[in-house]
Amino acid sequence: MELHALFPQFDPELIALLEKVGQVVDFEEGSMLMRSGQYFKNSMLILDGRVKLYREGNDGEEFFLYHLEKGQACALSMICATKNESSALKAKAITHVKALAVPIQHMDELMQHHRQWYYFVLETYRSRFEELLEVLDQVAFHSMDQKLEFYLKRQFDSIQGDKITVTHQEIADDLNSSREVISRLLKKLESSKKIAISRNELTRLSL
Amino acid sequence: MELHALFPQFDPELIALLEKVGQVVDFEEGSMLMRSGQYFKNSMLILDGRVKLYREGNDGEEFFLYHLEKGQACALSMICATKNESSALKAKAITHVKALAVPIQHMDELMQHHRQWYYFVLETYRSRFEELLEVLDQVAFHSMDQKLEFYLKRQFDSIQGDKITVTHQEIADDLNSSREVISRLLKKLESSKKIAISRNELTRLSL
DNA sequence: ATACCCGTGTGACTCTAGTCACAGTATACC
DNA sequence: GGTATACTGTGACTAGAGTCACACGGGTAT
Numbered sequence: 001m002e003l004h005a006l007f008p009q010f011d012p013e014l015i016a017l018l019e020k021v022g023q024v025v026d027f028e029e030g031s032m033l034m035r036s037g038q039y040f041k042n043s044m045l046i047l048d049g050r051v052k053l054y055r056e057g058n059d060g061e062e063f064f065l066y067h068l069e070k071g072q073a074c075a076l077s078m079i080c081a082t083k084n085e086s087s088a089l090k091a092k093a094i095t096h097v098k099a100l101a102v103p104i105q106h107m108d109e110l111m112q113h114h115r116q117w118y119y120f121v122l123e124t125y126r127s128r129f130e131e132l133l134e135v136l137d138q139v140a141f142h143s144m145d146q147k148l149e150f151y152l153k154r155q156f157d158s159i160q161g162d163k164i165t166v167t168h169q170e171i172a173d174d175l176n177s178s179r180e181v182i183s184r185l186l187k188k189l190e191s192s193k194k195i196a197i198s199r200n201e202l203t204r205l206s207l
Numbered sequence: 208m209e210l211h212a213l214f215p216q217f218d219p220e221l222i223a224l225l226e227k228v229g230q231v232v233d234f235e236e237g238s239m240l241m242r243s244g245q246y247f248k249n250s251m252l253i254l255d256g257r258v259k260l261y262r263e264g265n266d267g268e269e270f271f272l273y274h275l276e277k278g279q280a281c282a283l284s285m286i287c288a289t290k291n292e293s294s295a296l297k298a299k300a301i302t303h304v305k306a307l308a309v310p311i312q313h314m315d316e317l318m319q320h321h322r323q324w325y326y327f328v329l330e331t332y333r334s335r336f337e338e339l340l341e342v343l344d345q346v347a348f349h350s351m352d353q354k355l356e357f358y359l360k361r362q363f364d365s366i367q368g369d370k371i372t373v374t375h376q377e378i379a380d381d382l383n384s385s386r387e388v389i390s391r392l393l394k395k396l397e398s399s400k401k402i403a404i405s406r407n408e409l410t411r412l413s414l
Numbered sequence: 415a416t417a418c419c420c421g422t423g424t425g426a427c428t429c430t431a432g433t434c435a436c437a438g439t440a441t442a443c444c
Numbered sequence: 445g446g447t448a449t450a451c452t453g454t455g456a457c458t459a460g461a462g463t464c465a466c467a468c469g470g471g472t473a474t
Contacts, residue, residue: 055340055343055344055347057344057347057348058344058348061347061348063343063347063348075336076333076336088340089340108322111318111319111322111325112318112319112320112322112325113319115315115318115319118318118319118325121329122328122332125329125332125336126283128336129282129283129332129335129336129339132336132339132340132343133262133295133296133339135343136262136270136339136342136343136346137262137264137265139343139346139347140262140264140268140270140346140383141264141265141268141270141383176347176348
């Protein structure tokens with residue numbers, strides 16, 4: 001397994017343990033790793049692919065939170081697993097995803113005998129917490145055009161490229177807005193030479 | 208110390224250790240336990256009093272996140288402490304507060320030798336994460352009147368009473384809105400017999 | 415080629431919430 | 445008592461953003 005490359009901070013002993021108790025699972029593009037109200041029996045470490053996390057509103061609205069990449073872990077899966085609790089998040093595989101499922105019954109051992117593991121868990125939690133706070137900033141303090149810019153930046157950064165394939169409707173959904181509003185705001189971004197718009201595709205110019 | 212009563216899940220050995228390495232600190236009403244950009248050298252366990260946590264916007268706006276009560280810990284202080292990182296949160300003592308400061312250099316030992324401690328840390332994080340998600344729900348999916356209702360419920364619940372002393376301006380600040388808007392919405396809640404309004408004070412009727 | 419679907423562009427309207435100006439009223443402090 | 449200082453109430457205006465209706469244009473399937 002390629003654990004060592006993805007988690008260079010783990011020592012060989014920890015990696016051996018993870019390889020022993022963990023199980024590699026595959027998710028097809030578009031499938032759900034996690035659904036609202038579901039319980040966890042494993043912590044999930046992402047080995048390959050990209051996962052999109054949403055918050056789900058009570059009447060089915062969605063709100064984009066953040067992406068998970070390889071080398072990262074689902075913070076909630078680690079904790080909910082520990083506590084056997086559910087959550088109102090949705091995690092969708094937006095590419096084919098390979099993940100390592102570590103059963104919760106090994107958490108005690110991992111936590112207590114592997115310092116790097118608990119550092120990893122805490123750091124995962126902390127960084128997601130911070131990311132959530134940043135999202136909160138956006139919705140609490142900023143107007144739609146600023147939210148849109150922030151959103152686009154995150155998308156571009158996340159794929160480390162300058163071209164994303166997405167429809168205006170999808171953006172509107174992620175931002176819990178409406179297609180017309182997004183279209184108009186995108187036009188404004190295009191006028192100010194920050195992006196280029198084409199069908200199903202946006203290109204970053206100076207964002 | 209009253210640690211055993213506040214943290215019944217901790218075993219005597221853990222409590223003894225906390226008593227040995229921790230230091231009780233006092234904060235006056237209105238003082239800041241934590242400021243944006245500040246670094247941590249301790250994990251803070253609240254022994255008595257109430258702490259209000261805000262997110263701070265870039266131009267000085269505030270947004271109310273949640274309260275901390277006795278028996279709880281500041282999630283971020285535990286993690287930031289671990290990582291020696293700062294954060295954009297403000298924590299204000301709204302009553303006199305007594306807290307136990309546990310220096311970060313004991314985190315390794317606590318984590319690895321005391322299962323209840325790491326359960327506690329993870330549970331603290333998980334519950335704050337969930338709380339943050341709920342706040343995010345409110346700002347992402349709901350209109351001001353719904354946010355206000357949610358806010359008021361949390362305030363009433365948090366003091367476990369039906370009367371809070373607060374001005375309309377303070378609520379507006381917490382919700383990043385304006386006084387007039389809050390006044391008008393409160394009037395509506397009064398008309399629908401959900402609350403009673405008097406100067407500096409709101410009473411819950413059927414909220 | 416034609417018909418259709420999907421994504422996009424646009425104008426008109428409505429509603430929410432923020433702002434401004436100012437009036438009224440309770441409380442505190444001399 | 446009287447003045448100053450919060451706190452609250454209200455109308456008028458404005459801006460942002462959501463909705464509705466419909467037009468346009470480029471692909472795709474048959």
